[in-house]
Amino acid sequence: MADKSTNFFMDFPTLPKELIRAFKKSTDAAYKAFSREYGDYIESFFNPLLKFLVFWEKLLVATPWSVIIGVVCIFAFYGTRSYKIVIGIIVSFFFVGYMGMWEDMMESMGFIIVATIMSIAIGIPMGIWMSKSNRAQAVITPILDFMQTLPPFVYLIPVVMLLGIGKIPGLISVIVYAIPPMIRLTNLGIREVDREILEAADSFGATPRQKLTQVQFPLALPTIFAGVNQTIMMALAMVIIASMIGVKGLGQEVLRAITNQYFTLGMLNGLAIVILAIVFDRISQAYGKRIQKHRSGDAI
Amino acid sequence: MPGSNKIEIKKLYKIFGPKPLPLVEKVNNGIGKDELLEKHKHVLGLNNINLGIPEQSLQVIMGLSGSGKSTLIRHINRLIEPTAGEMIVDGQDVLTLSQNDLLEFRKNKTAMVFQKFALLPHKTVLQNVSFGLYIKRVEPAEAEKKAMHWIERVGLLGFEHRYPQQLSGGMQQRVGLARALANDPDILLMDEAFSALDPLIRKDMQDILLEIQSELKKTVVFITHDLDEALKLGDSIAILKDGSMDQEGNAVDILLSPKTEYVRKFVEDVNRSRVLKAKNIMQNASDIAKDLLNGQTFKVKADDVIEKFIDRVVVDKPNVIEVMGENGSALGYLSSERLSEILRK
Ligand SMILES: Nc1ncnc2c1ncn2[C@@H]1O[C@H](COP(=O)(O)OP(=O)(O)OP(=O)(O)O)[C@@H](O)[C@H]1O
Numbered sequence: 001m002a003d004k005s006t007n008f009f010m011d012f013p014t015l016p017k018e019l020i021r022a023f024k025k026s027t028d029a030a031y032k033a034f035s036r037e038y039g040d041y042i043e044s045f046f047n048p049l050l051k052f053l054v055f056w057e058k059l060l061v062a063t064p065w066s067v068i069i070g071v072v073c074i075f076a077f078y079g080t081r082s083y084k085i086v087i088g089i090i091v092s093f094f095f096v097g098y099m100g101m102w103e104d105m106m107e108s109m110g111f112i113i114v115a116t117i118m119s120i121a122i123g124i125p126m127g128i129w130m131s132k133s134n135r136a137q138a139v140i141t142p143i144l145d146f147m148q149t150l151p152p153f154v155y156l157i158p159v160v161m162l163l164g165i166g167k168i169p170g171l172i173s174v175i176v177y178a179i180p181p182m183i184r185l186t187n188l189g190i191r192e193v194d195r196e197i198l199e200a201a202d203s204f205g206a207t208p209r210q211k212l213t214q215v216q217f218p219l220a221l222p223t224i225f226a227g228v229n230q231t232i233m234m235a236l237a238m239v240i241i242a243s244m245i246g247v248k249g250l251g252q253e254v255l256r257a258i259t260n261q262y263f264t265l266g267m268l269n270g271l272a273i274v275i276l277a278i279v280f281d282r283i284s285q286a287y288g289k290r291i292q293k294h295r296s297g298d299a300i
Numbered sequence: 301m302p303g304s305n306k307i308e309i310k311k312l313y314k315i316f317g318p319k320p321l322p323l324v325e326k327v328n329n330g331i332g333k334d335e336l337l338e339k340h341k342h343v344l345g346l347n348n349i350n351l352g353i354p355e356q357s358l359q360v361i362m363g364l365s366g367s368g369k370s371t372l373i374r375h376i377n378r379l380i381e382p383t384a385g386e387m388i389v390d391g392q393d394v395l396t397l398s399q400n401d402l403l404e405f406r407k408n409k410t411a412m413v414f415q416k417f418a419l420l421p422h423k424t425v426l427q428n429v430s431f432g433l434y435i436k437r438v439e440p441a442e443a444e445k446k447a448m449h450w451i452e453r454v455g456l457l458g459f460e461h462r463y464p465q466q467l468s469g470g471m472q473q474r475v476g477l478a479r480a481l482a483n484d485p486d487i488l489l490m491d492e493a494f495s496a497l498d499p500l501i502r503k504d505m506q507d508i509l510l511e512i513q514s515e516l517k518k519t520v521v522f523i524t525h526d527l528d529e530a531l532k533l534g535d536s537i538a539i540l541k542d543g544s545m546d547q548e549g550n551a552v553d554i555l556l557s558p559k560t561e562y563v564r565k566f567v568e569d570v571n572r573s574r575v576l577k578a579k580n581i582m583q584n585a586s587d588i589a590k591d592l593l594n595g596q597t598f599k600v601k602a603d604d605v606i607e608k609f610i611d612r613v614v615v616d617k618p619n620v621i622e623v624m625g626e627n628g629s630a631l632g633y634l635s636s637e638r639l640s641e642i643l644r645k
């Protein structure tokens with residue numbers, strides 16, 4: 001008796017091994033059956049997304065590098081009004097191209113652009129919905145917490161099982177990974193709007209829609225932009241991991257470097273990713289700041 | 301409609317909390333604000349408020365912090381739903397309006413000015429002032445014309461393309477006032493509209509309001525906790541305490557015959573000679589002994605405050621003062637006893 005109880009507290013009580021194996025097997029089998037059954041249907045559902053992604057990748061790869069650098073610089077200058085940043089972009093992009101990584105960078109860039117556009121398109125309406133309904137907030141918040149703490153490798157698995165290896169499963173996993181800040185910060189931004197200002201809008205007889213478009217959304221924009229910035233950064237991080245399931249671009253080169261122990265190749269591609277991250281970060285932050293200019297006292 | 305009021309508040313109760321309705325009766329039976337909070341965990345906002353506000357008059361609502369002023373004014377445009385009672389505006393109970401009719405009511409009948417201005421920080425002065433018109437879907441060109449008129453009227457011409465944060469507090473509240481007036485509401489609701497301003501600017505704003513009011517004759521509900529402001533602006537003053545109405549009446553009633561200790565405390569520091577006008581305290585000819593009336597020559601204007609003629613009274617020592625109207629005719633009289641009694645009390 002005494003022996004047994006010590007054993008109970010010393011060794012963790014587990015289900016019998018056979019049972020656990022059976023559980024895993026049956027769940028996997030059910031999931032596999034589901035994906036066999038509906039996989040094609042789901043794939044065709046995502047076909048437009050694939051076309052959208054391929055369009056962007058082709059566009060960026062086919063466009064002459066000089067035009068791309070020019071466009072990025074115009075964006076950067078309009079946002080930051082800083083020659084330093086523009087020169088930094090020209091030099092670093094030149095470096096990437098000179099080291100033969102231009103095409104890979106363009107693929108990654110197209111991927112991130114599409115992932116960001118999709119995250120915004122899905123995240124903002126969800127954030128708005130969440131801000132309007134406390135119940136939606138109560139349901140969505142733990143899901144977002146779960147999504148953000150789950151190691152990214154883990155949710156590659158169901159996506160791959162369902163859709164196989166390729167661009168679309170890669171894109172979906174990137175979006176799933178990158179969308180939480182978009183939703184969270186849209187919700188937060190709208191909920192943070194000063195109660196008295198909303199009351200003023202109410203006192204003039206504004207409809208809920210007028211309040212959203214005239215007051216809540218514009219006032220939440222700086223916070224929403226912080227969400228866009230975070231989403232881009234997270235998409236960049238995930239693009240590397242998603243290369244494991246067939247996403248091309250800089251990440252794939254890094255993966256090749258790891259498996260073959262090519263130190264320099266890994267460093268160079270890593271550097272290119274850093275450059276891309278800094279450029280995206282600076283530009284999106286600059287636009288976020290421009291939006292809030294009215295908040296400072298200076299003349300515009 | 302002579303005799304009828306623009307706004308008629310009847311038996312209005314507001315109890316904050318999850319289950320207020322059963323508590324109305326308890327409040328009616330005399331449970332106070334503290335006990336209600338202690339025993340039932342509900343906050344007494346308003347307790348049986350009855351108030352009639354005549355068309356074109358300026359009604360002041362006073363009271364200490366937490367007495368329910370903001371709660372009361374927000375019932376007029378139903379930003380707050382009451383627990384029980386009626387809020388009748390132009391013969392129509394606002395509380396029975398459908399959601400759509402309520403929006404129409406707010407667009408057309410009322411406009412509000414807020415203590416902390418509540419301007420839209422991402423819109424320019426012009427866009428702020430035309431906000432109500434935008435909500436009403438007034439054509440942009442016309443909205444701009446109207447808005448510019450009011451921007452000029454409150455003295456902000458040249459600032460129309462600035463953002464609120466670039467303006468001083470006084471200027472921001474002018475924007476708030478212009479925004480309300482641009483809507484051309486019948487009823488102007490002002491919740492401590494001038495309380496956040498420093499004294500000189502506050503006086504400016506009071507003068508602007510009085511000037512505009514003498515011309516437009518809106519029905520104004522004005523909240524303040526400053527008695528001097530109340531006496532300067534109000535045709536009538538209502539005093540709230542812990543959600544109940546302690547006293548309601550014109551300045552003279554309140555100053556000279558405070559009904560409760562609370563009201564008395566409110567008025568005790570007021571310099572009466574600076575607030576009371578001759579017309580406020582004058583008597584009828586019949587109240588004054590015949591022999592005194594004959595041959596008196598001391599005359600004052602009806603709108604003069606006591607302070608303005610008290611020096612002459614001290615020198616001349618008249619028995620009776622004649623109060624005259626605009627055209628010089630006698631409106632009433634003021635005996636020296638009455639005057640000294642008022643100043644002594
Ligand atoms: N939403 C609410 N929930 C609970 N209690 C409230 C709510 N709004 C107001 N109260 C309470 O109702 C009472 C009246 O508040 P109100 O804001 O009307 O006071 P006030 O006279 O405007 O005060 P102040 O001069 O500070 O503006 C206070 O005791 C306040 O705490």
Ligand SMILES: [Mg+2]
Nearest residue numbers: 369370371492
């Ligand atoms: Mg208040």
